[in-house]
Amino acid sequence: MNILQILCNLIGDVIYICAWRRRRVLLGNLYGVYGDRSEDWRRRLARETCRRMVEMGLVALISPFWTREQYRKRIVMDEADRTMLEASMQSERSVVVLVPHFSLMEMITAMPLILDYERPAGVIYRPLGMRWIERWVKRTRERFGLKLLSRKEGFLEAQAILRQGGAVAVLFDQNAGARGLLTTFCGRLASTTELPGLLAEKFQSDVFYLYTQRLGFMRAKMVCEPLIGAKDAASITYESNRWLEHKLRTSTSLSGNWLWMHSRWRTQDEPRQRLRIQSKKDRLVETLAFLGQKSLERKTRFWIRMPNWLGDVVMAIPLIRALEKSRPDAEITLLARAHFIPLLKALQIGHKHLPLPQKGWRYYWRLLKYRNLYPETYVTLPNSLRSDFEAFFIGAPQRFGIERARKRPFLTHTWRLTQKHQTERWVALFQHFGLLERPDLSPLESSYDNNNGPIGCICGTENFPAKRWPVEHWRTIIQxxxxxxxxxxxxxxxxxxxxxxxxxxxxxxxxGQTDLVSFAAQLKSCSLVITNDTGGMHLANALGVPIVALFGPTDVTRTGPIFSAPKMILKSSTRSMADIEPKEVFKHITGLL
Structure with missing residues (x-):
């Protein structure tokens, strides 16, 4: 290992350790593709990627000073690949070359040294900001005959080259931004350039992949493969994504040499539109048809920090169901207090469930392991400094919540509170960040018919004694x-x-004899439930059980039951629960039964 290689590896390690924001992007990208591999394996691959990125930058700096002989010593190509590509470039058909972002890809500008062809050839590139650097890059990269074509103004020249039967190379695996097609790559939403496909379709070009296979430090083998089958622009676009995905999944050496640090999957992430999919160039249906898939894979990582009280947890369920429909690519992870997890699983709400650690001095130490799950968008429903800091600590780049009287500095985006029902507040929060789907307020159970069951009574409250109906009134009803x-x-x-x-x-x-899962099961066995304003009221209502809900000091318009199951709400005009008469309750029981 020479001094340059040692220096290259050292700089790569420094970038990996110190550039923590980019490292987070890098590790998040790797997690999205290799989530089934260990964190240690992904971190080793990330470090290798940083080293190869520095090596590629070093080649860009020193290769202009290499002689032709030095270049030929550093680039090789199999005879079969050379013959295949030369035959196509010497035929009457033009050639479109698809180049992925593997390390040492800069060496493609030296291809005229190892290929025998006479027709014009160019490569489309992204121009640099500083003019003197731009002039130096063009002068040094074009010295062997391959012409650099600016993405801003070189498309006409690219078409002219293809019209003459020449060859044009395109870097096809970058994030194409708002101008690209909304497709999938490695199962995740991605914006993909359609330029190579459009050029190939217009000029009926042969299409090849050309990529570098690293043999050693600043030494590469050029590999050429034909794109088989696809002829129209759309199929070429979809097939090229599938080809690269296969390479990254099956070759460890190639995956370590790809540019994972760029934001390949950064699309549909505008905060005001984050909770929906919207693109003028949406090709998701066509992509799924091409891949033979019925639905999108749920690989965009949305986390929701659930409220701390049962009633609020139940009132959040319509939002989660709406998000699931609005973002069919979303993997929804619910972060909740441990005793809520079995209930959420039993109700099939959310795709993954993570328990909050027990409070104590080791709370955040235990929370640290969740950083390695790389959430992309985190919505916090509680209004607390602790929940905000949890979102920041876990490392989600987008953190949404409701802004009340105080600022929420640990969140990246907030929605200003208005006076609405608690669920409607969360609806407004989600709509502020792009949700179009209206929450489904139908009960979680599709049908409910249990007239012969007992009448359930929820006599207590979780945290507010003034919300309790008097013991004497309960006894009067039962008697x-x-x-x-x-x-x-x-x-x-x-x-x-x-x-x-x-x-x-x-x-x-x-x-005191039930956990939440058995509590829910026993509520479903009831013909009706009489209840104070408490979490059990919301759960019974969500399950479709008819309820008679008793309200005293609390506000029905803010915390009342929201699901469309049969319900009767009795509100004390004096805000005292004692003033709700048993005979009034009994009348409504008879009506619901």
Missing amino acids: ASKKQFVLFGTQRDVDICNAVAHGLKNVENRA
């Missing part, structure tokens, strides 16, 4: 009915439920 009743509650509600059930034969007390 006045011949139906069987079941009392639900947490461990903290045991005393209240014991007082309600004392001495009554037609009641079963299950307070």
Whole structure:
């Protein structure tokens, strides 16, 4: 290993260690393609990529000073590949060459040294900003006869070359931005240039891939492969993506030499449109048909930090379902308190579920492992400094939330609060960031018919004693009915439920005996649920169970049940729960049953 190679590797390692923003992009790209490999494997590949990038930059700087003989010693090409490409370039047909971003690709400008052809040839490149550098680049790269064609003004010249039966090379695997076709690459949304396909279709050109296979430090083998089958512009575009994807997935040496640090998949990420897919050049349907797929792979990583209370968790469900429809490429990960995870899984809400660590001095140390999952967009539903810092700490580049009285400096984008129902606030938040799909408020259970079940009673509240209907009123309802009743509650509600059930034969007390999953199952067995304003109310409503909801000091317009299941809401005019009369509740029970 010579001094230049040691220096090249050292600079690459420094870039990997110190350029942390770019490293994050690099590792996120690798995770999106090689998510099934270990983090250590991806980090080794990332370090190798940085070294190869520096080597490519070094070649760009010193290759202008190489002689023809020095170039020929550093580039080789198999005789079969050379013969195939020369035969095409000497025929009457023009040639379009697709060049991927593998390291040492700069050496393509020396191809006239190893190929025998007489027709004009050029390569389309991205011009540089400084004129004196631009002049130097053109002078040094064109010295062997390959003409550099600016992407800004060289398209007419490229067409002229093809019209003469010449060859034009195009770097086809860059992010094409708003002008490109919205397709997929490695299963993820990507903007792809259609230029090579358009040129090949217009001039009926032969199409080849030409790429560098690294043999050693500043030494490469040029490999040529024909693009077979595709003739029209669209098919050439889709097939070239598929070809490169196959190379990256099957060859470790090539994957380590590709330019992973550029933002190949940065598309559909405008904050105000992030929660929908919208492009004037949307070719996703055509891409799926070409690949033989029925639907998009869910590989765009959206994370949602769930609220801390059961009722709020349930009220967020319509938003998650809407996002799932609005972004069919989204893999939705729900970050929630550990005891909510089994319920969310049972209800099939979200695609992945991660528990928040237990609070304590090691909280963020345990949260650190989630950084290696590389979320791309993070929506935080709680309004707390802790949840904001979690989003920042985990490293999501886009972090959305609602801005209330205080600023939220750890979020990248916010929506200013208006006075609405809690779910409607979240709807407005999601719409602010591009959601078009209207939340589905139909119950999670498609049908509900359980008139013979017991009547459920949720006598307690999670955090607010003033929201509780008096024990005497509960007992009056139970004594006045011949139906069987079941009392639900947490461990903290045991005393209240014991007082309600004392001495009554037609009641079963299950307070403190259920987890959330079994609680949901038992709610579904009820013919009706009478409930205070609490999380269980929202869960019963979401499951399609008819409810009679009792409201005192809380605001129905902000925290009322939202799903379209049968419901009756009784609101105390005095804000006191004691003023809601049992006879009024009994009347509505009879009506719903």
